[in-house]
Amino acid sequence: EVQLVESGGDLVQPGGSLRLSCAASGFTYSDYEMNWVRQAPGKGLEWISYINAVTTAYYADSVKGRFTVSRDNAKNSLYLHMDSLRVEDTALYYCARDPPGPGGHFDYWGRGTLVTVSS
Amino acid sequence: DMQMTQSPSSLSASVGDRVTITCRASQGIGNYLAWYQQKPGKVPKVLIYDAFTLQSGVPSRFSGSGSGTDFTLTISSLQPEDVATYYCQKYDTVPRTFGQGTKVEIK
Numbered sequence: 001e002v003q004l005v006e007s008g009g010d011l012v013q014p015g016g017s018l019r020l021s022c023a024a025s026g027f028t029y030s031d032y033e034m035n036w037v038r039q040a041p042g043k044g045l046e047w048i049s050y051i052n053a054v055t056t057a058y059y060a061d062s063v064k065g066r067f068t069v070s071r072d073n074a075k076n077s078l079y080l081h082m083d084s085l086r087v088e089d090t091a092l093y094y095c096a097r098d099p100p101g102p103g104g105h106f107d108y109w110g111r112g113t114l115v116t117v118s119s
Numbered sequence: 120d121m122q123m124t125q126s127p128s129s130l131s132a133s134v135g136d137r138v139t140i141t142c143r144a145s146q147g148i149g150n151y152l153a154w155y156q157q158k159p160g161k162v163p164k165v166l167i168y169d170a171f172t173l174q175s176g177v178p179s180r181f182s183g184s185g186s187g188t189d190f191t192l193t194i195s196s197l198q199p200e201d202v203a204t205y206y207c208q209k210y211d212t213v214p215r216t217f218g219q220g221t222k223v224e225i226k
Binding site: 035037044045046047050058060061094099103104105106107109110111112 | 120151153155157162163164165168169174204206208210211213214215216217218219220
């Protein structure tokens with residue numbers, strides 16, 4: 001069974017840093033492209049980052065230069081390092097998997113980890 | 120920047136009604152469009168991908184159509200368990216932008 005489990009969410013002050021993790025299981029993680037998606041309280045979904053199997057990464061303009069996605073295929077893990085956090089980064093952060101083969105929709109999602117940026 | 124515009128932003132319909140949600144891309148995206156359902160307090164779930172392909176396990180009352188810039192999600196006969204917010208998403212290129220969502224309620 002495919003599972004994605006996020007962790008690392010916390011309360012952090014504006015300007016602070018945080019690293020989120022996503023532990024993957026139930027599939028050959030190294031073969032799959034992965035994403036981070038966030039959802040602010042009461043708001044819609046926002047795609048924020050993508051990383052392919054070879055570590056090529058892309059970011060939404062809202063986080064470019066502040067967030068860094070990485071992966072450790074030996075540990076079946078995806079990471080999101082977040083710097084210079086802002087109040088507007090407060091959200092539930094999901095990791096989501098691309099399907100096998102061509103296609104860029106998200107076929108599996110984790111349950112999310114909550115990041116709160118507040119003084 | 121590329122925009123995905125859904126309409127309506129919310130709707131209320133009766134059980135058994137046919138419901139249609141539209142999604143318009145500001146530039147052509149071919150068939151690279153997915154629809155997701157997010158029930159209150161739950162994780163989003165893909166319903167349709169590649170504009171019209173039904174994800175395994177999704178009831179056949181859900182269908183998708185369109186290509187290029189204009190897309191539609193149709194629920195042929197609305198059921199109480201379909202109360203949710205529905206999002207379209209493009210994935211032809213990055214950014215993989217979502218629409219703003221359509222909240223569906225039962226009248």
